[in-house]
């Protein structure tokens with residue numbers, strides 16, 4: 345495993361750090377000796393994270409309470425970083441949520457919130473942070489997409505579209521940053537044991553769950569090596585398998601699986 349401190353410098357910013365994959369990223373990066381700006385809405389969770397890391401004696405977590413659906417949030421986050429005269433060397437665009445249901449069943453504010461958080465905030469923070477990385481010729485960007493970003497999912501239409509956006513954005517950015525000293529990787533987890541399922545309205549699947557820590561390990565192993573990584577063998581089979589089937593077959597299979605999920 346590469347030395348994160350040497351490769352990316354001493355400061356990381358992780359969005360969605362109060363639970364699941366973002367929390368696991370924050371703990372891992374702090375354990376590697378980094379100062380982690382941890383962004384989420386639940387300040388109590390971020391304080392617990394900060395205290396846990398402080399007790400370990402390695403690294404540091406600085407909580408930033410912000411709702412990244414708000415258009416002014418990225419500005420607020422960047423002000424908290426520059427107020428300490430620090431520059432972000434590793435950006436983890438992780439915060440995200442999904443809502444299961446027919447397009448018209450999911451409240452519009454929830455659907456637009458998904459677009460704001462899963463897409464707009466990712467562009468906003470990346471736009472602000474990548475130029476500094478390029479100037480220093482050193483940096484890393486991790487973007488959380490999903491296996492669902494490769495397979496259009498009925499009853500999860502907005503979510504799967506936002507994750508397709510993340511995938512295309514990340515892959516294209518990888519191409520732009522190649523040779524600049526800035527590593528970019530887009531991560532495609534499948535079912536991962538976090539608070540995501542309950543929040544999205546998904547039931548408990550029997551499929552093999554991955555852990556947040558496994559997703560983090562996959563992401564960091566791929567960063568600087570390849571543009572995208574699908575986490576776990578079952579998810580690799582799903583998303584790579586889908587590439588060899590006609591689009592119409594993928595869409596029909598996806599509809600079948602989602603109908604089963606919703607017990608329609």
Ligand SMILES: NC(=O)c1ccc[n+]([C@@H]2O[C@H](COP(=O)([O-])OP(=O)(O)OC[C@H]3O[C@@H](n4cnc5c(N)ncnc54)[C@H](OP(=O)(O)O)[C@@H]3O)[C@@H](O)[C@H]2O)c1
Nearest residue numbers: 360362363364365384385386412440490535536538539540
């Ligand atoms: N778990 C899975 O099966 C799975 C599969 C594929 C992809 N993913 C992706 O992985 C990423 C992490 O999800 P997870 O599984 O770790 O889910 P999670 O446990 O629900 O964590 C989501 C994080 O995002 C934060 N967040 C939500 N809304 C926010 C907002 N408006 N502003 C700021 N932060 C916000 C949450 O914190 P607060 O509520 O405190 O704000 C939380 O820290 C997401 O992008 C998700 O799409 C997950």
